[in-house]
Amino acid sequence: MKISVLTLFPDMFNGVFQSSILKNAQEKGAVQYDVVNFRDYTEDRHNRVDDYPYGGGGGMVLTPQPVFDAVNSIKTESKTEPRIILLCPQGERYSQKKAEALANEEHLILICGHYEGYDERIREHLVTDEISIGDYVLTGGEIGAMVIADSVTRLLPGVLGNETSAVTDSYSTGLLEYPHYTRPSKFLDYEVPDVLLSGHHERIDKWRREQSLKRTYERRPDLLENMELSEEDKLYLKTLNKSEENS
Known part of the structure; x- marks a missing residue:
């Protein structure tokens, strides 16, 4: 280019x-x-x-x-x-x-x-x-x-070291990006979520999807209005809504 x-x-x-x-x-x-x-x-x-x-x-x-x-x-x-x-x-x-x-x-x-x-x-x-x-x-x-x-x-092929970085960025999926953690696993008594240390990729993917949904719901709910969501996504958002109503 x-x-x-x-x-x-x-x-x-x-x-x-x-x-x-x-x-x-x-x-x-x-x-x-x-x-x-x-x-x-x-x-x-x-x-x-x-x-x-x-x-x-x-x-x-x-x-x-x-x-x-x-x-x-x-x-x-x-x-x-x-x-x-x-x-x-x-x-x-x-x-x-x-x-x-x-x-x-x-x-x-x-x-x-x-x-x-x-x-x-x-x-x-x-x-x-x-x-x-x-x-x-x-x-x-x-x-x-x-x-x-x-x-x-940064979106051009070969520019970023990790080719998946641009794909999972905030807004690229329509949602805000999930939280990131790195070493050490415990810092000032603040710990990395256990699921990220589990090595269970399906559970990690599910957690990341839910965290993206939660962050978007809390910070930019307008982004969810025209998004195509799975039934699992909708169910999770309902739990967030109920939790908010009960708080």
Whole structure:
């Protein structure tokens, strides 16, 4: 996969793309990062990429020309039609499901905005997706682009040491992930649940499933509303509900 990022602040990505799993992924050849300063594409003689909004109002708006030209330049070198993503508060709320969909693409172009917003023609005639990483406003799209790059890269084949890690993550199954424990089995009088020390894999799988259901029920019950649950899952959730009513 290739991930191209259009930004006015390319230095922000140095630490992210040159550290930890994202760096290892690039060294393994699983992904290639390309950070582009779209100011380099402006035709404005003062090197500006923004202007006052028509109709008045506060703030400055990113002009379409530098962004269009930067994207078109990247596309001419792309082997496939890239997915062009606009980071903005009005976009689709980002989710694990979206990350999994994007991980199937060969080329992503992430456009990071700044100032008051984008010229609407960028939104209407250039991008394929608009994504928001949450219901809040940041100073720019760079952090959102980092979130997408990280969440997508870790899903690529060969990136994580354990291939099952990404499959069992919170949200990948639709549920929050079950608790994890490691050595020592007893720490400050706090002990690891006996079932995890039993070596009985069926019992361990059942315990983990129930813990995922319990954690989701307690913390994110909204995730259970549209989930396809087994009869065993439903029965366990009923016991949780009864226990809550009796407490």
